[in-house]
Amino acid sequence: MANPIYNAPVEGLPFFSPQHANSPGSAIELNADTPTLFKPLKIRSKTLRNRIVVAPMCQYSAADSGPLEGALTPYHTVTLGHYALKGAALVFIEATGVQPNGRISANCPGLWSDAQIDGVKAVADFIHGQGGLCGLQLAHAGRKASCVAPFIAMKQGLRNVRATKDVGGWPENVVGPSGGDSEVWDGKSIDDPKGGYWAPRELSISDIHELVQDWGKAAARAVRAGVDVLEIHGAHGYLINQFLSPVTNKRTDQYGGSYENRTRFLVEVIKSVRANIPDTMPLFLRLSTTEWLENTDVGKKLGSWTIDDTIRLAKSLPDLGIDLLDCSSGGNHPDQQLNPFGTDAKDYQTKLAAQIRKAVRSEGNNLLIGAVGLITEAEQARDIVEEATIKEEAEAVKKMTEPGNGKEPMADVVLVARQFMREPEWVLRVAAQLDLDVAWPSQFLRVRIPKL
Known part of the structure; x- marks a missing residue:
């Protein structure tokens, strides 16, 4: 029989962490009135304690060289771990390069080497100690790689700055599905002082095959590090997105041209990752569901990736x-x-x-859908009192996942990013606004209040 006064540890961790009576952010009592937002969600073998996920957020805080190049540090454990401590169900590690030249900046993390496993494991261990799940986003920046950290660019009054070799960049090894000066993301020449991106070289067929393998190898390392969920990054103009779009993919081989050819690289990456992780491990995909180019000159000339393409792929x-x-x-x-x-x-x-959810569900497809970008920007929200703001946010996220009046929910989970940076306790605040009793961290119970 367990000793009722024993401060029991979380089992399986390399350090002591007290076992919470209830995982922070989980509903104390589940009943018919519990908002779907705070009901557990099982995906394969993993169960989210609520439907709130911390989306990947680049921090530009890994070493750019040396034996710990691209490795996560205590900074990542502190920031990501705190979101789990305060109730987020699933916390994603930021875009993680499957190759060194796949990083956005020289200070972004990677998993192309076994030397980078321990840093990921430290983050995963802490998140597990709080009853949360650890996710990791596998990525390759393609033609948007080899830039400096944005807070460095801001000091120069610029949005983006190319990273040269002397600051850890790789100007000669920025890649994309198509190459040349015409494929620079911002269209600016190398002589333009306001230019922020390098001209990519076109990937060869052998390069593409190596990339597919490296995605799988990085996935295997993530499993060894104790990651619970993986996400493939196919959005925001990074490499997979570049392959999908006819605007950036002008290839004439089996990886360009038709929809089938432009999606081939993504399909091969998915298969490679899936083959290197357990069947029980959830796998997510992030996509730019539209490029917002349909009404532009470039979109009308070349075509673009649209919501209809995403729906076709989603099925x-x-x-x-x-x-x-x-x-x-x-x-x-x-x-x-x-x-x-x-x-x-x-x-x-x-x-x-x-x-997208409505389209896939109408055909009996059970693909889960995550919605991102819900929460208002701080500068848009501060014209009303704080309590009204959090109440508005709470009701909005509740509505997102709640079926009602014969209607399907808009999404199965909500992914929140910058709001967590402003308010790490955001899950607890949302629960309080919904008058829902959820668990707090054991160490914080002495200061627990009904509303934040």
Whole structure:
């Protein structure tokens, strides 16, 4: 019989962490009135304690050279671990390069080497100690690689700055499905002081095959590190997104041209990752569901990746082993025209997610859908009192996942990013606004209050 006064540890960790009576952020009592947002969700062998996920957020805080190049540090454990401590169900490690030249900056993390496993394991161990799940996003930046950290660029009054060799960059090894000066993301020449990107070289067939293998190898390392969920990054103008779009993929071989050819690289990456992880492990895919180029000159000339393409792809994803589609948008071309729902709309991406979910579910497809970009920007929200703001946010995320009046929910999970950086306790605040009793961290119970 367990000793009722014994401070029991979480088993399986390399350090002491007390076992919470209830995992933070989980509903104390589940009943018919519990919002879907705070009901557990099982995906393969893993169960999310609620439907709130911390989306991957680049931090530009890994070493750019040396034996720990690309490895996560205590900084990542502190920031990501705190989100789990305060109740997030699943916390994603930021975009992690499957090859050294796949990083956005020299200070981004990677998993191309066994030397990088321990850093990931440290993050995963801490998250597990709080009853949360650890996710990791596997990525390759393609033609948007070899840049400096944005907070460095800001000091120069620029949005983006090329990283040269002397600051850890790799100007000669930036790659894409198509290459040359015409394929620079921002269209600016090397002589333009306001240019922020390098001209990519075109990947060869052997390069592509190596990339597919390296995605699988990185996935295997993530499993060894104790990661619970993997996500393949196919959004925001990075390499997979570049292959999908006819704007950036001008190849004439088996990886370019038709829809089937442009999606071939992604399909091969999915198969490679799935083959290197357990069948019990959930696998997500993040996509830019539209490029917002349909009404632009470049889109009319070359075509673009649209919501209809995403729906077509989404219907095939479960058979490939994808469990959840993480719906974002844009990022592949500077001429994008965002938000056809109106300049004041704050939920254009969630409407895209809802459209995709409705389309796939109408055919009996059980692909889960994640919505990102729901939460208002701080500068848009501070014109009203704080309590009204969090109440608005709480009701919005509740509505996202709640079926009602014969309608399907807009999404199965919500992915929140920057709001967690502003308010790590955001899950607890949302629960309080919904008058829901959820667990707090054991160490914080002495200061627990009914509303934050």
